[in-house]
Amino acid sequence: xxxxxxxxxxxxxxxxxxxxxxxxxxxxxxxxxxxxxxxxxxxxxxxxxxxxxxxxxxxxxxxxxxxxxxxxxxxxxxxxxxxxxxxxxxxxxxxxxxxxxxxxxxxxxxxxxxxxxxxxxxxxxxxxxxxxxxxxxxxxxxxxxxxxxxxxxxxxxxxxxxxxxxxxxxxxxxxxxxxxxxxxxxxxxxxxxxxxxxxxxxxxxxxxxxxxxxxxxxxxxxxxxxxxxxxxxxxxxxxxxxxxxxxxxxxxxxxxxxxxxxxxxxxxxxxxxxxxxxxxxxxxxxxxxxxxxxxxxxxxxxxxxxxxxxxxxxxxxxxxxxxxxxxxxxxxxxxxxxxxxxxxxxxxxxxxxxxxxxxxxxxxxxxxxxxxxxxxxxxxxxxxxxxxxxxxxxxxxxxxxxxxxxxxxxxxxxxxxxxxxxxxxxxxxxxxxxxxxxxxxxxxxxxxxxxxxxxxxxxxxxxxxxxxxxxxxxxxxxxxxxxxxxxxxxxxxxxxxxxxxxxxxxxxxxxxxxxxxxxxxxxxxxxxxxxxxxxxxxxxxxxxxxxxxxxxxxxxxxxxxxxxxxxxxxx
Amino acid sequence: xxxxxxxxxxxxxxxxxxxxxxxxxxxxxxxxxxxxxxxxxxxxxxxxxxxxxxxxxxxxxxxxxxxxxxxxxxxxxxxxxxxxxxxxxxxxxxxxxxxxxxxxxxxxxxxxxxxxxxxxxxxxxxxxxxxxxxxxxxxxxxxxxxxxxxxxxxxxxxxxxxxxxxxxxxxxxxxxxxxxxxxxxxxxxxxxxxxxxxxxxxxxxxxxxxxxxxxxxxxxxxxxx
Numbered sequence: 001x002x003x004x005x006x007x008x009x010x011x012x013x014x015x016x017x018x019x020x021x022x023x024x025x026x027x028x029x030x031x032x033x034x035x036x037x038x039x040x041x042x043x044x045x046x047x048x049x050x051x052x053x054x055x056x057x058x059x060x061x062x063x064x065x066x067x068x069x070x071x072x073x074x075x076x077x078x079x080x081x082x083x084x085x086x087x088x089x090x091x092x093x094x095x096x097x098x099x100x101x102x103x104x105x106x107x108x109x110x111x112x113x114x115x116x117x118x119x120x121x122x123x124x125x126x127x128x129x130x131x132x133x134x135x136x137x138x139x140x141x142x143x144x145x146x147x148x149x150x151x152x153x154x155x156x157x158x159x160x161x162x163x164x165x166x167x168x169x170x171x172x173x174x175x176x177x178x179x180x181x182x183x184x185x186x187x188x189x190x191x192x193x194x195x196x197x198x199x200x201x202x203x204x205x206x207x208x209x210x211x212x213x214x215x216x217x218x219x220x221x222x223x224x225x226x227x228x229x230x231x232x233x234x235x236x237x238x239x240x241x242x243x244x245x246x247x248x249x250x251x252x253x254x255x256x257x258x259x260x261x262x263x264x265x266x267x268x269x270x271x272x273x274x275x276x277x278x279x280x281x282x283x284x285x286x287x288x289x290x291x292x293x294x295x296x297x298x299x300x301x302x303x304x305x306x307x308x309x310x311x312x313x314x315x316x317x318x319x320x321x322x323x324x325x326x327x328x329x330x331x332x333x334x335x336x337x338x339x340x341x342x343x344x345x346x347x348x349x350x351x352x353x354x355x356x357x358x359x360x361x362x363x364x365x366x367x368x369x370x371x372x373x374x375x376x377x378x379x380x381x382x383x384x385x386x387x388x389x390x391x392x393x394x395x396x397x398x399x400x401x402x403x404x405x406x407x408x409x410x411x412x413x414x415x416x417x418x419x420x421x422x423x424x425x426x427x428x429x430x431x432x433x434x435x436x437x438x439x440x441x442x443x444x445x446x447x448x449x450x451x452x453x454x455x456x457x458x459x460x461x462x463x464x465x466x467x468x469x470x471x472x473x474x475x476x477x478x479x480x481x482x483x484x485x486x487x488x489x490x491x492x493x494x495x496x497x498x499x500x501x502x503x504x505x506x507x508x509x510x511x512x513x514x515x516x517x518x519x520x521x522x523x524x525x526x527x528x529x530x531x532x533x534x535x536x537x538x539x540x541x542x543x544x545x546x547x548x549x550x551x552x553x554x555x556x557x558x559x560x561x562x563x564x565x566x567x568x569x570x571x
Numbered sequence: 572x573x574x575x576x577x578x579x580x581x582x583x584x585x586x587x588x589x590x591x592x593x594x595x596x597x598x599x600x601x602x603x604x605x606x607x608x609x610x611x612x613x614x615x616x617x618x619x620x621x622x623x624x625x626x627x628x629x630x631x632x633x634x635x636x637x638x639x640x641x642x643x644x645x646x647x648x649x650x651x652x653x654x655x656x657x658x659x660x661x662x663x664x665x666x667x668x669x670x671x672x673x674x675x676x677x678x679x680x681x682x683x684x685x686x687x688x689x690x691x692x693x694x695x696x697x698x699x700x701x702x703x704x705x706x707x708x709x710x711x712x713x714x715x716x717x718x719x720x721x722x723x724x725x726x727x728x729x730x731x732x733x734x735x736x737x738x739x740x741x742x743x744x745x746x747x748x749x750x751x752x753x754x755x756x757x758x759x760x761x762x763x764x765x766x767x768x769x770x771x772x773x774x775x776x777x778x779x780x781x782x783x784x785x786x787x788x789x790x791x792x793x794x795x796x
Contacts, residue, residue: 004603036700178699524700532575535706539583546587546713550594560790 036177037144041102041137041521042226045128046186047474048512049273052359054128058135059186059516063099065177065523067149068092070156075099077179079149081141082106083116087123093134100135100179102521104149105227107140109393109410117410121387124223135181137521138224138392148177148523178524186516194270194502195478196277197487199494200293201249201265204258210299210326211262212433213373215278215364216241217271217305218471218486222392225472226518229395232411233381233388234271235466236308239459240422241265242489247426247452249493259433264293265494267486270473270502272390273511274360278367280502286371294373299326301375302429303364306389307421308413308463310380313338315349316362317376318369326432327374333428333437340443341427342420350382378425396467413463419456423448474513576705577696583709584688587716588681595673600666602674609660609678614686616656620649647754654750657726668727668793676723680716688712707771714771714778721782722749724789731792738788745785752777 045055066076068089073096080089081104093101106112127136139145155174203209216237220230229235245265251257270276285292307313315334321327331349338347354366361367362384368375381388388394393410430447431437448454469482476482478501491497504511597606624646660675688708696705725745728734734742748755755777760770 004601008604008607180699524698525702526699527701529575532579535579536575539579543582543586543590547590547594550590553594556786557790560787561794564787564791564794 036525037148037523039139039142039145039521039523041139041181041519042224043186043517043519044136044138044224045222046514046517047273048188048509050359050510051508053131055131056136057131057133057186058100059183059519060181061100061135061137061521062178062180064526065102065148065152065179067153067156069153072096073098077102079104079152081149082112082120085120085123087126090123090127094130094132098134100137102137102139102179104139104141104145107142109395117393121391121393121410124387124391127223137181137519138227139521145523151175152177174528176526176528178526180522180524181519182522183516183519186514189474189513189515191503192474192513193478194277194473195476195483196269196281196500196502197267197483197490197497198281198500199245199265199490199497201245201252201263201494203260203262204252204255205260208297209260209262210297211264211293212299212326212429213264213266213294213301213368213375214241214244215266215268215301215303215368217268217275217277217364218466218482219269219271219473219476220394220471221272221390222394222472223390224392224517225474226470227392228470228472229392229467230471231394231396231413231463231467232308233306233390233394234304235396235463235471236306236413236418237304238267238466238486239418239462240304240307240425241267242462242486243422243454243459244426244429245490245493246458247448247454248429250452251430261299261433262293265490267490268364269476269483270511271364273473275364275367276502276511277500278364281500282367282371282373284500298373299432300330301365301368301373302330302425303368303375303377304425305364305377305379306381307379307425308418309411310414310417311344311346312380312382313345313347313378313421313424314380314382315347315376315378316365316384317349317351318354318366320349320351321374321376325374327376329432329437330376330428333431334424336437336443337424337427337431341446342424345420345424352384380421396463413467415456415460415463418463419454419459422459423454426454474517573697573699573701576701577692580692580696580705580709583706584684584692584712587713588677588684591716592677595677597670597673597677600670602670602677605664605674606678606681608663609675610682610685612656612660613679613682616652617686620652623652624649643754643757644751647751650750650753654722654726654746657723658730661723661727662730668789672720672723672727676716676720679723680712680719683715683719684712704767707767710771711774714775717782718749718752718778721745721778721785724785725749728785728788728792734792735795738792741784741788745781745788748781752781 043056043059046057047054061077063075063077065079066073068078068080068084070076073093076098077100078093078098079102085103090101109117155176217234218238220228220234222228222230248263252259252263266278266281268275268277268281271278282294285294289295313334315331317327321331334347338345352362354361354369356370363377363379365375365377388411391411394412395410396413426448427446431441436445465485466482471482478499483499487497487499592606628646657675657679660678661671664671664674691708692705695702725742728738728742729746752774756770756774759765759773765773
């Protein structure tokens with residue numbers, strides 16, 4: 001048969017050269033198989049700050065999935081659900097040199113109990129502090145992912161138990177999953193520009209007016225950049241600043257209420273990375289320009305950081321204000337307003353010296369303090385180390401809109417408290433710039449009422465917009481929609497709205513960001529190698545049986561012939 | 572190990588054809604080239620069918636889950652062209668009935684195997700993802716081999732001038748079953764919501780029944796003279 005086959009094939013090949021070319025192309029083309037499931041995964045932070053590296057160094061992964069209770073974890077992708085996550089398990093996975101870790105978060109975080117959320121929030125900085133080459137990903141759970149997880153769990157946990165025959169059968173027939181990411185290895189993003197925005201309201205009455213600076217950083221931070229929505233920290237601060245801009249620009253538009261103070265509003269970027277935006281802005285304004293509002297006569301700088309919740313309000317200072325200074329005036333006014341108008345609010349001053357030996361500065365006012373500008377930060381948090389400032393759990397939950405009494409798990413924004421805080425700050429500032437206490441106006445007088453009211457709807461829509469997308473500094477370049485929208489908003493109420501860009505120094509960068517933060521992961525169903533061998537054995541035996549059947553086909557033929565023969569004889 | 576899996580599927584699909592070719596004695600008759608001609612006829616017939624279907628049958632615009640019985644029935648009727656093709660192949664081959672049937676069936680089935688199963692197996696079975704459907708596809712090709720042998724036998728019997736009157740009806744029924752087997756299978760799957768392995772089993776049973784009946788009739792016909 002082969003001789004005639006070769007003759008025929010030779011004839012065919014002569015005119016089938018184009019066909020073979022097509023065939024060659026088909027054979028060589030890369031394979032893209034359909035996956036059992038495809039889902040988005042978000043990588044853990046990876047950045048360098050002031051030369052020190054943080055976070056997960058690696059992005060690619062192509063390993064088999066296991067759950068954390070399996071015995072062999074090395075070079076496997078360890079899948080953990082948030083409810084089962086603990087630091088010990090994470091350490092165990094890293095010690096056994098796992099191939100990757102995937103943490104599955106629920107779609108709706110409010111279904112998680114409080115203590116798990118708290119525990120995770122406390123773990124986030126620790127996860128980032130241990131620099132690791134294992135890629136760590138976060139995925140949002142859906143039905144298929146959950147089924148993949150349960151199947152993996154069943155096969156992982158049964159590895160140690162039953163008899164040898166059962167184990168053999170099980171390993172031969174089990175359904176494994178291979179996790180593959182589609183992206184490339186992570187590398188440093190060159191020439192990333194952090195944008196900050198400033199705008200001003202000029203005071204009435206000539207030159208040399210004192211300036212009040214209001215600052216809030218607009219970026220957010222969490223263990224995964226794509227999941228950092230930063231509702232309270234610092235979406236609330238940005239919302240307060242924008243609302244103050246609107247209120248005071250309204251006041252300044254009437255001649256009678258045009259005060260003798262310049263108001264400078266600054267939305268800084270890179271705030272969570274040691275206030276890079278503020279640092280460079282100060283350098284540019286104080287060192288490199290001849291005249292700037294910051295150089296002449298600064299009354300004080302008020303930084304707004306995390307004001308969306310709770311009945312506490314703390315004014316963080318690095319040096320207690322001296323009597324008679326504008327700083328002290330603001331402190332006094334805040335106390336007055338809180339005491340007279342909002343007795344449920346507990347206001348206090350917190351004094352913390354600037355510690356230059358620390359890796360990062362505590363609050364934003366310390367940047368100004370280093371440059372000898374009087375500054376403080378207003379926040380409802382007591383300590384800068386509070387986990388609420390850098391958590392992915394800080395997102396605006398839907399239930400708070402209904403105003404029900406249910407406690408949402410993580411940090412979130414409570415609109416009534418946010419608007420109350422905004423009002424307190426606005427009243428206190430107004431009392432300072434109009435000098436109301438010296439004029440004898442009582443603490444009960446409320447300026448911001450009726451037409452000048454703090455609009456809670458405005459705050460709500462601002463917070464909603466801010467938390468609709470992640471605002472990590474690595475994701476907001478100068479063309480991003482958030483920066484553009486903030487610029488537009490500021491330019492509606494303020495004059496001289498300018499952008500300020502920060503790029504890392506080439507030789508000794510203060511910050512380095514890395515890419516590949518969001519990937520698509522494919523989960524492929526795979527069978528173990530023994531299964532293929534088993535299948536081959538089965539197929540071989542089937543073919544053997546078939547061969548025998550075909551060889552003995554004559555028997556069937558003869559049988560049928562014998563069955564039909566008597567009928568013929570009857571005719 | 573996925574190339575291995577491809578090898579498994581490939582051997583499951585192709586080896587029965589190889590075995591049948593060797594053991595049916597066709598190799599002694601230098602039938603290879605004739606099988607290739609039969610395969611070429613298969614290609615031509617499929618091309619004509621596709622052109623006909625594309626031109627005259629509009630796309631079904633009904634709901635997603637509704638099965639268009641009438642439309643699919645009409646499409647299955649076009650498969651009568653298969654019978655004509657087989658008849659054409661067999662009439663061009665001189666020789667005994669068995670020889671004609673086997674040559675036509677082998678060539679036809681092999682051409683169908685290469686055209687419709689090769690590329691899915693190559694692309695799919697080689698990938699990382701495992702799916703039982705490739706093994707099922709290979710089994711299906713075995714079933715098709717038996718089916719085409721039976722179909723060729725029935726066509727041959729239908730065109731015999733010395734076919735007794737009493738055989739006309741059974742042969743016509745079998746012919747109809749052969750053509751509409753695909754349609755019937757889809758019907759079963761939709762109505763009874765069969766799983767893939769069950770559908771394969773039903774298909775095997777149906778093909779087995781058809782082939783047994785046609786073999787019975789063939790034996791009766793050949794040995795009654």
